[in-house]
Amino acid sequence: MNEKLRKIKAVVMKYPILVFLTAAVLVALFFTPNFFTVFNLKNLLLQSTDLLILSCGLTLVQLNAGIDFSITSVLSLGSVLGAYLMARTPLAANPLLGICAAVLMMAGTGVVFGIINGAAVTRLKMPSFIVTLVMQMIGSGAAVLFVNSIAAEATLSATIAGLPPAFGVLGGLGNWFFVPVLIAAAVFLFSDWLLTKTRFGRNVYAVGTNARTAEVSGIPVKKTIFLLFVLCGLYAGISSILATARNQSGIPTLGDKMFLNIIGAVIIGGTSVLGGSGGVRQTLLGVIFMSLMTNVMNLMNV
Numbered sequence: 001m002n003e004k005l006r007k008i009k010a011v012v013m014k015y016p017i018l019v020f021l022t023a024a025v026l027v028a029l030f031f032t033p034n035f036f037t038v039f040n041l042k043n044l045l046l047q048s049t050d051l052l053i054l055s056c057g058l059t060l061v062q063l064n065a066g067i068d069f070s071i072t073s074v075l076s077l078g079s080v081l082g083a084y085l086m087a088r089t090p091l092a093a094n095p096l097l098g099i100c101a102a103v104l105m106m107a108g109t110g111v112v113f114g115i116i117n118g119a120a121v122t123r124l125k126m127p128s129f130i131v132t133l134v135m136q137m138i139g140s141g142a143a144v145l146f147v148n149s150i151a152a153e154a155t156l157s158a159t160i161a162g163l164p165p166a167f168g169v170l171g172g173l174g175n176w177f178f179v180p181v182l183i184a185a186a187v188f189l190f191s192d193w194l195l196t197k198t199r200f201g202r203n204v205y206a207v208g209t210n211a212r213t214a215e216v217s218g219i220p221v222k223k224t225i226f227l228l229f230v231l232c233g234l235y236a237g238i239s240s241i242l243a244t245a246r247n248q249s250g251i252p253t254l255g256d257k258m259f260l261n262i263i264g265a266v267i268i269g270g271t272s273v274l275g276g277s278g279g280v281r282q283t284l285l286g287v288i289f290m291s292l293m294t295n296v297m298n299l300m301n302v
Contacts, residue, residue, distance in 0.1 A: 017269055017285040024292040032299040040295070046172050046246065048291040049184035050075075050239045052284065054258065055265040056191045057235030059283045060228045062266055063195075063208045065275030066121065066128035068229065071236035071262070073139025074113050075255030078106035078240035080143050083160035083250025086167065088150065095164035102167070106244070107237035113139065114233025118226035128229075143252035160250035171245030180242045187235060191280045204228065208275030265290045 028035040035041075054071055061068045082102035085091055091098035113135055120131040151158035172180040195201035203224045206214040215221045243254055269286025271278025 015270065015282060015285060017282065017289060020268070021285060021289050021292070024289055024296065028292060028296045032296050034299055035296065040299070042177055044291060044295050045181055046177055047295070048287060049172075049180040050243050051258070051261055051265060051291060052184045052287045053187050053235050053239040053242070054262045055269075055283045055287050056187055056280050057232035058262055058266050059269075059271050059278065059280050060191065060195075060204070061128070061232045062271050062273060063204050063275055063278060064225055064228050065208055065273070066225070066228070067132060067273075068117060068128065068232050069132040069259065070113050070117060070135035070139055071110075071232060071239075072255030072259050073136045073143065074110045074233060074236035075240045075243060075258065076143040076252050077139045077146075078109040078237050079244040079254045080147050080160055080250040080252050081109060082106040082241070082244055083163055084146075084150070086164055087160055087162040087250075092162075092164075095166055099164060099167050103170075103241055106240045107234060110233040110235070110237025110240065111230060112233070113236070114230035117233065118229035121229065122222040122226045140252075140256065147250070147252045158252070161248070163244075163248050163250075165248075167245050168248055169245070171242055171247070173246065173248070180246070183238065183242065187238065188280055188284060195279055200224070200227070205276055208277075210276075261290050261294070 054075075057071060058068055082105045085102045085105055086095070086098040089098075091101055117128065117132055117135060120126045121128050147158045147160060150160070168174065169176045169179055170183075172178070195204060203214070203219045206217070206219055207221050207224050211221050240254070244250060247254070265286035266278075266283050267273065267286070268289060269278070269284070270282035
């Protein structure tokens with residue numbers, strides 16, 4: 001019995017979020033009778049995919065004691081650019097080709113943002129807080145301006161509709177709800193493998209703990225930081241694909257209210273803002289907690 005208690009204590013000490021997660025499940029059990037319905041659980045799973053992917057990307061950057069505010073603007077800008085390709089260009093006549101081009105556009109948008117952020121931080125030695133905040137403003141503003149430039153009436157609620165129905169598969173519409181779940185799981189498993197099983201992952205923790213010592217030890221500090229921002233941008237692009245497919249429209253304000261949940265999942269999960277400790281496993285628990293609480297409060301009309 002004592003041995004079991006020690007093991008439980010060790011797990012709780014490593015993952016303290018489990019205490020809050022257990023409390024959240026109990027709240028859901030006693031106060032929201034509709035929580036454990038198939039419809040709600042499926043909806044909860046779908047809504048968690050975007051948060052998990054974005055949180056994994058932010059975790060990578062935060063392990064380096066950095067921050068990336070621009071991921072939400074990648075979500076928005078990638079959404080409208082991809083939707084425009086599918087609905088407002090000659091590619092609309094060929095849905096399959098349009099979807100492929102849109103997927104590349106959305107993922108590419110994230111990579112471009114990641115390259116700019118990474119280059120500014122490593123080459124220009126600018127703080128990631130400032131760089132990514134500026135890129136967030138630029139990306140969000142560009143998304144709204146782009147949609148308004150092609151919309152009949154310029155408003156913040158303008159969207160780009162008319163996307164191919166087949167694109168909805170990537171968003172989990174109909175009987176395809178498992179598709180975005182599998183994509184999110186693949187992103188999580190890749191991130192965990194990258195951090196725990198590769199030399200690059202060891203470099204990430206070393207740089208996050210003490211960049212100067214890591215550089216003296218021969219670790220390519222600038223390259224490591226640069227790649228982390230590129231990966232974070234790519235993850236945001238992937239999330240943009242799933243969210244746009246689920247909404248079946250390009251929305252210029254798609255990611256405006258997500259960052260608090262993203263940073264909350266990462267920090268509550270246990271990844272240090274100072275870098276060097278944490279990981280995507282902890283972030284997964286943080287995502288589950290944030291998604292549970294949001295879902296429960298919605299069911300309770302709070």
